[in-house]
Amino acid sequence: MRGMPSAPTPDAISRAQALAAVPVPNEAVQTVMTETGATRLVFPLGHRPWVKKLAAMTRTTLPPAGTKVLELDELGAWTWRLIDGQRTVADLCTEFAASWRLHPREAELAVTAFLRELGKRGLVLLVAKPAVDNAEKPSRI
Amino acid sequence: MAAAAVAQWSWQGLRFALPADWEVTVLEKAYLRADDAVGPRLEIVWRPRMTITEATMRARLHRLLPGAALDFAAGPSLHGLPDTHSFRFSHPSGHAGLGLALELPGQRTAMLLLHHQRPPEGSTNAIPLPCSTAAAVLGSLAIPPGEPFQPWQAFGVRLSVPASYTLQRFHFQPGHFHWQFNGPARGVLRAPEGALFFDRLGPASVLLRDKSLQEWATTFHASLPLHAQTLDPSAPCGLRWRAIKPPTPLRTLWRRLGKESWQDIVLSLWLDDADTKIMALLARGAPARNEPLLQELCARYAVCPDA
Structure with missing residues (x-):
């Protein structure tokens, strides 16, 4: 809305909170380098919820659903290598902008879009940076 | 302490600088909004062909700020923009701030709103912007003269176009910034005399991995006649392709009617300068045949990282 900006909803994550979150790679993801130098992420697939439900109802043990491969481009591979469970999203954006000499806002959009794609596939988990007084209890955002 | 104004912007004839912690979150042809960590801080709404009078301004503000009380006597005075109408606004909900109505070259106007922070729960007193921040933003406002070039600057890229050219479309995607400006309508058919397309792509090292700039251009602009016959060896820097059809009586007649051939490119x-971005300027139609104009446009098109 123009002129009278609406107040943010209480549940919305602010940009500052999102940038302060720490992307943590899924431990089940294997990083494979191909002969051509490309980076591939190999990750296990999960069964669809209805298949799981059906298996639970029929007390059937499901076989592994297989794996999927995601090939990253050069920028994606570079960013993936930096995701170590320590750096925040803001850290990644800053390093990305500095290394590739991009505008900070451009780097932020690129990195957050990449993380969103990884998050959709379950390859990373965004963890809110623990506050000083409750450092032992990070919460998922 | 308030952050210094560092991000330079030129958009639709208005030049300004934003503090480091403000981000442009909405950008349209005629609307810009910048937020800080707390919420919206700045809004600018452009309008073509509107004269600012007391009545038109009040009508416009009534739509922009419904229900808000306006105080024109208490607005800030800007020495650099003496003819600006300024005001303060406040809404019973606690939403308040400063506003400016600006007249720009090319019969355009802009309404600028600087928002105070919303009041905390249970209060209706807005938390004002720090004076230094408001002063930095208002002090940076400038209206560049309209002729002969209109400057544009956004996200660390600056360029200029002839003052009669208007922004047609643009996008700022990671890795690819794009602007298209159309020329003024000419002739009986009222068609644009030409168009200018600015592209900034990067990182160059990734895009040009195994290719030369020339090879890359033929893939990026696959629809253009980029071959040895059109390659211009006299390009002052970088590469240039020039495909101009020789004038014939029929083509000249078509141009006069307003049917400009955009096949002239x-x-x-x-x-x-840092070899990290590919800069592309494509001229179609009349500007493609204007060599001094093209050289000026190339010289004014550059990456200028924010301080």
């Missing part, structure tokens, strides 16, 4: 490509 000049594409200039070069790397920025």
Whole structure:
């Protein structure tokens, strides 16, 4: 809305909170380098919820659903290598902008879009940076 | 302490600087909004062909700020923009701030709103912007003269176009910034005399991995006649392709009618000073045949990282 900006909803994550979150790679993801130098992420697939439900109802043990491969481009591979469970999203954006000499806002959009794609596939988990007084209890955002 | 104004912007004839912690979150042809960590801080709404009078301004503000009380006597006075109408606004909900109504070259106007922070729960007193922040933003406002070039600057890229050219479309995607400006309508058919397309792509090292700039151009601009016959060896820097059809009586007649041939093209490509971005300027129609104009446009098109 123009002129009278609406107040943010209480549940919305602010940009500052999102940038302060720490992307943590899924431990089940294997990083494979191909002969051509490309980076591939190999990750296990999960069964669809209805298949799981059906298996639970029929007390059937499901076989592994297989794996999927995601090939990253050069920028994606570079960013993936930096995701170590320590750096925040803001850290990644800053390093990305500095290394590739991009505008900070451009780097932020690129990195957050990449993380969103990884998050959709379950390859990373965004963890809110623990506050000083409750450092032992990070919460998922 | 308030952050210094560092991000320079030129948009639709208005130049300003934003503090480091403000981000442009909405950008349209005629609307810009910048937020800080707390919420919206700045809004600018452009309007073509509107004269600012007391009545038109009040009507416009009534739509922009419904229900808000306006105080024109208490607005800030800007020495650099003496003819600006300024005001303060406040809404019973606690939403308040400063506003300016600006007249720009090309019969355009802009309404600028600087928002105070919303009041905390249970209060209706807005938390004002720090004076230094408001002063930095208002002090940076400038209206560049309209002729002969209109400057544009956004996200660390600056360029200029002839003052009669208007922004047609743009996008700022990671890795690819794009602007298209159309020329004024000419002739009986009232068609644009030409168009200018600015592209900034990067990182160049990734895009040009196994290719030369020339090879890359033929893939990026696959629909253009980029071949040895059109390659211009006299390009001052970078690469240039020039495909101009020789004038014939029929073509001249068509041009006079307003049916400009956009098949006349000049594409200039070069790397920025740091060799990290590919800069492309494509001129179609009348500007493609204007060599001094093209050289001026190339010279004014550059990457200028924010301080």
